[in-house]
Amino acid sequence: MKNIIAAIATIIVIVLMVSTFMTGPAFQGGEAGNIIEDLKMFDNKKASSNMPEEKDIEANKIKALKDKVGNTSSFPVSNAYKSKCASCHAANGSGEQDGKKLMGPKLIGQSAEKIYKDLVDFKAGRKENYIMKGLLINLEEPELRKFADEIGDFANKAAAQQ
Template sequence: MKNIIAIISTVIVVGLMAYTFSNGRAFQGGEAAKFFGDIKVDNNAQVNSQPAENENLEDDKIRALRDKAGNNSSFQVSNAYKSKCASCHGVDGSGLQNGKKLMGPGLIGQSEEKLYTDLVEFKAGRKENLIMKGLLINLSDEDLKEYAKEISQFKARRDALEK
């Protein structure tokens, strides 16, 4: 009985592999697939100039991809903030991305002292949040102060750009 089940399973897996191979390479792009569409590789393709309207379309696609990746902000933020904080709190600290609420609360407008105190409490476990604790556990107090200082400046940076 075990041999029959093993043979049937093997036949199914090999059949699925053949089906996937016959339809081209497997692509698990998820949300990214919407931006890239159907990508076909043509080794013999020659580069030719595109009309101006296609360039605008390409710029729009790139801008949308950057928004999706969380790299678009009205002001510059550090790479450290982008890598640790932006996915939950937004690139500008607003807690929003593309008008949608993110997992973390908005940080913009908070004082440096409050931000630093909160970071220390998350790191120590006095405020319970496993994600925050995991992100902060290997950071020094100086690193926490740098994050607090940078985030506290977000409101002033945004206001300066709006003027």
């Protein structure tokens, strides 16, 4: 008797499954199905839209700032300095651009040893600045020394240009 009841229950479940399959997915019906289709159409229109997304606009603004700051030095600086440092400290290390203070402090006039010690401290987390740590985390000691030597020589380069 138990086997007969189990077999009938199994047949009923299979019939219900086939019926559901024939009418479409279970979540397809009614108003909910229309909402989902509307959302899919909205996403497709949004993806095909030519309007730039907000993050693209911000990325372009940052790139423009880096280009502007990176090309206004009165003396030559390395491309590594331009790409990693100039957007916050200015191309000449003054910490100012067009008379406006930038995010980073003035570097020009500091000794190479002090700059090197600060860079090592930022990388190690002894000085807390997430931007600096993020920029320095993949750099090795010789690269930090190279940055420090270049920045430490900014005052001499500026004096030679005058």
